[in-house]
Amino acid sequence: MKQTPELDRIQARMRPGVLTMKGFLGTDPRPLADILAEDDAAVRAAGVTHAQIADRLEAITRAGTDLMEAETIVENRFRVVVRDDRGLLPSPFGDGRFSKGDTEVTDPVTGRTFRWNGLTLHLIRHHGFYNGKGSDYRLDPAVLIEVFGIAPAPDQT
Amino acid sequence: MIEVLTGIAVLSGVSAGLTVLLLIAEAWFADYGECVIDVNAGERQYKVKGGSSLLRTLSEQKLFLPSGCGGRGSCGTCKCRVLEGGGPILPTETPYLNETERRSQVRLSCQVKVKENIRIEVPAELLNVREFVATTVRITQLTHDIRGLRFELPPGETIKFKAGQFVNLVSQPYGDVTESTSRAYSISSPPSDNRALELVIRLVPNGMVTTWVFQHLKEGQPVTLIGPYGEFFLRESSREIIFIAGGSGLAPIRSIILDMIDRGITHRPATFFFGAVKRRDLYYVEEFERIAAQHPWFRYKPALSGDETDHPYERGLITDVVARHYGTLDHHEAYLCGSPGMINACVKVLTQKGLPEHLIFYDKFS
Amino acid sequence: MDVQAISPLVIFFAAITTNNILLTNFLGMCSFLAISKDMKSSLGLGAAVTFVALCTAPLNWMVYHWLLVPFRLEYLQYIVFILVIAAFVQIVEMMIERLSTPLYLTLGIFLPLITVNCAILGCALFLVIRGYTFLQSVAYGGGCGAGWALAIVALAGIRERMKKRSKVVPELEGPGIALILTGFMAMAFVGFSGIVRIN
Numbered sequence: 001m002k003q004t005p006e007l008d009r010i011q012a013r014m015r016p017g018v019l020t021m022k023g024f025l026g027t028d029p030r031p032l033a034d035i036l037a038e039d040d041a042a043v044r045a046a047g048v049t050h051a052q053i054a055d056r057l058e059a060i061t062r063a064g065t066d067l068m069e070a071e072t073i074v075e076n077r078f079r080v081v082v083r084d085d086r087g088l089l090p091s092p093f094g095d096g097r098f099s100k101g102d103t104e105v106t107d108p109v110t111g112r113t114f115r116w117n118g119l120t121l122h123l124i125r126h127h128g129f130y131n132g133k134g135s136d137y138r139l140d141p142a143v144l145i146e147v148f149g150i151a152p153a154p155d156q157t
Numbered sequence: 158m159i160e161v162l163t164g165i166a167v168l169s170g171v172s173a174g175l176t177v178l179l180l181i182a183e184a185w186f187a188d189y190g191e192c193v194i195d196v197n198a199g200e201r202q203y204k205v206k207g208g209s210s211l212l213r214t215l216s217e218q219k220l221f222l223p224s225g226c227g228g229r230g231s232c233g234t235c236k237c238r239v240l241e242g243g244g245p246i247l248p249t250e251t252p253y254l255n256e257t258e259r260r261s262q263v264r265l266s267c268q269v270k271v272k273e274n275i276r277i278e279v280p281a282e283l284l285n286v287r288e289f290v291a292t293t294v295r296i297t298q299l300t301h302d303i304r305g306l307r308f309e310l311p312p313g314e315t316i317k318f319k320a321g322q323f324v325n326l327v328s329q330p331y332g333d334v335t336e337s338t339s340r341a342y343s344i345s346s347p348p349s350d351n352r353a354l355e356l357v358i359r360l361v362p363n364g365m366v367t368t369w370v371f372q373h374l375k376e377g378q379p380v381t382l383i384g385p386y387g388e389f390f391l392r393e394s395s396r397e398i399i400f401i402a403g404g405s406g407l408a409p410i411r412s413i414i415l416d417m418i419d420r421g422i423t424h425r426p427a428t429f430f431f432g433a434v435k436r437r438d439l440y441y442v443e444e445f446e447r448i449a450a451q452h453p454w455f456r457y458k459p460a461l462s463g464d465e466t467d468h469p470y471e472r473g474l475i476t477d478v479v480a481r482h483y484g485t486l487d488h489h490e491a492y493l494c495g496s497p498g499m500i501n502a503c504v505k506v507l508t509q510k511g512l513p514e515h516l517i518f519y520d521k522f523s
Numbered sequence: 524m525d526v527q528a529i530s531p532l533v534i535f536f537a538a539i540t541t542n543n544i545l546l547t548n549f550l551g552m553c554s555f556l557a558i559s560k561d562m563k564s565s566l567g568l569g570a571a572v573t574f575v576a577l578c579t580a581p582l583n584w585m586v587y588h589w590l591l592v593p594f595r596l597e598y599l600q601y602i603v604f605i606l607v608i609a610a611f612v613q614i615v616e617m618m619i620e621r622l623s624t625p626l627y628l629t630l631g632i633f634l635p636l637i638t639v640n641c642a643i644l645g646c647a648l649f650l651v652i653r654g655y656t657f658l659q660s661v662a663y664g665g666g667c668g669a670g671w672a673l674a675i676v677a678l679a680g681i682r683e684r685m686k687k688r689s690k691v692v693p694e695l696e697g698p699g700i701a702l703i704l705t706g707f708m709a710m711a712f713v714g715f716s717g718i719v720r721i722n
Contacts, residue, residue: 013231017334021365066502067474070434070462084404084496085361087340094231095252101496102362136363163594171590171603175610186617272621 026134047152054125228267242275299440320416324384328369345408347415357408389520396490398427406494432475486512493519531662538666551642565679569672580664
């Protein structure tokens with residue numbers, strides 16, 4: 001994929017301090033087009049879709065919602081806290097504003113931790129963007145697929 | 158040698174001449190002269206210098222339309238009706254306007270350029286909105302991640318607002334954040350305290366404005382506040398009141414309760430449920446307990462959902478506590494403030510108990 | 524034959540037909556191929572090119588004869604012409620935005636494209652090479668622009684029709700078939716050649 005001027009503008013909005021304090025790219029120096037292409041390839045290789053991944057994570061958030069930020073165990077495995085921060089964050093792609101309360105997940109089996117919010121899920125679902133490497137919100141699609149057991153939908157060929 | 162010099166001289170001369178020409182043209186053509194902006198059919202009239210965006214021009218006149226992205230055309234919140242003089246809808250606006258909005262001449266004010274006299278329509282309460290440069294006089298650590306802030310307005314200035322409304326707090330650039338940003342916070346002080354404003358702010362991890370408030374804002378420092386905004390305030394009726402809040406959602410409820418005391422509203426029983434996880438998340442407890450002791454119409458019910466047991470408060474999730482507390486809700490009215498998740502869960506419980514949705518009021522900050 | 528004796532009117536029509544800048548000199552091809560997909564944009568861009576060529580031709584004539592020739596700086600003509608064209612386009616864009624928003628939305632977006640349109644620069648260079656008088660330059664500029672507009676509108680018409688009725692091999696879709704069509708049109712315009720000579 002080629003880095004278009006449109007992607008340049010989006011990438012500029014992803015820098016620290018523009019829309020969010022730490023931005024969306026972490027320490028990833030690559031052009032946005034390359035970041036998107038690499039994650040997209042990983043998701044395709046596993047035979048799943050961005051929407052499936054976003055749905056899976058959203059289900060975990062839903063299981064931890066409305067508990068006044070109390071920690072809960074989801075699926076007998078994941079320790080989940082859903083923060084109740086009010087307010088919305090604008091999408092760097094310029095297509096709306098999404099909730100900012102973080103879902104913090106710890107997986108005792110692998111020792112990994114994950115963090116996402118409504119905006120993160122929107123970016124995965126509609127743009128296949130998993131944040132740049134080194135970002136607090138970076139979610140490596142290959143790791144997500146493995147840890148959360150995301151399998152190809154049966155009707156897919 | 159001479160030839161090279163004349164070449165350079167002529168080329169520089171031509172460039173300079175063209176630049177001057179361009180500057181003259183810009184001063185001439187980009188000068189749209191004085192334009193009149195008519196707001197709400199003559200309610201306000203501003204004589205302004207044309208040439209910049211409607212949003213900016215209006216904010217220079219101290220009329221503040223809500224704006225989430227600061228005029229970058231990426232949030233779609235600065236909408237207003239432009240009845241005359243806005244020109245055709247631009248391609249940059251179309252993604253944010255639906256069919257009904259287009260038909261009723263709604264535009265994105267950050268994209269409309271003021272080039273001639275314009276007639277616009279904005280919600281009436283926006284005309285009360287003003288910008289204040291206030292002084293931070295007190296910062297109180299209320300819990301481990303919540304702070305109370307008190308700002309005093311400049312001498313001689315007062316603010317008029319309805320208890321329950323919110324203001325936008327403008328942060329200054331710091332660290333990587335190169336531009337000032339604003340976020341909305343509910344006012345926690347009562348309207349009678351009209352020479353100052355109090356806010357309750359909870360630290361959001363990596364939040365652009367809350368990080369500034371927690372790490373950079375010091376007592377004595379001036380801050381910019383814009384407001385008041387919002388449709389969350391006490392409705393006139395004789396119904397019994399249920400207040401439910403969590404986290405920093407306590408702020409507007411506190412303002413409303415203090416306002417009820419000021420205005421002598423004693424005929425409406427009111428119960429305030431405040432949900433938290435642990436004891437350390439409770440704040441303003443003494444104040445509400447004192448109010449409950451002094452005013453028989455008010456009851457205060459903090460509830461803790463964590464596993465601590467050595468406390469005198471209600472136990473369990475706020476939704477369960479509210480459900481336990483009431484039978485059928487047939488002469489009640491509810492005011493909620495908190496996270497979207499808490500609000501959704503509470504609305505579900507309240508409607509199950511027979512409270513119609515139009516009697517449940519909340520500000521989702523969306 | 525003395526070029527300066529040719530009537531400006533003849534030069535105007537010759538610049539549209541026998542010496543069409545696009546179809547005989549193949550100048551201004553990039554926007555020609557990119558924009559000729561639909562008729563409406565082609566008309567807009569054609570009008571913009573005509574206007575800019577008509578105005579910059581005499582401007583560049585004046586700059587050349589009154590500034591560059593006296594100082595013997597003819598070798599600077601390329602850079603100076605480009606500067607004049609760029610500045611002129613900027614001013615026109617501001618003017619149009621000020622005066623008419625509908626015109627700005629149809630025409631204004633094409634103006635920045637014209638700054639780098641080689642047909643405009645080619646026009647300025649030809650009128651210098653051929654030694655036109657001031658009036659001849661005005662006619663030549665207008666003719667160049669009108670000829671370019673005629674060519675792009677004709678190609679847009681053909682392409683729009685072909686989209687509805689003809690099947691093009693996928694490998695040739697887009698610029699490929701547009702270049703072939705341009706070749707045919709150029710051959711058709713060869714039919715005009717020899718009627719008049721303006722250089």
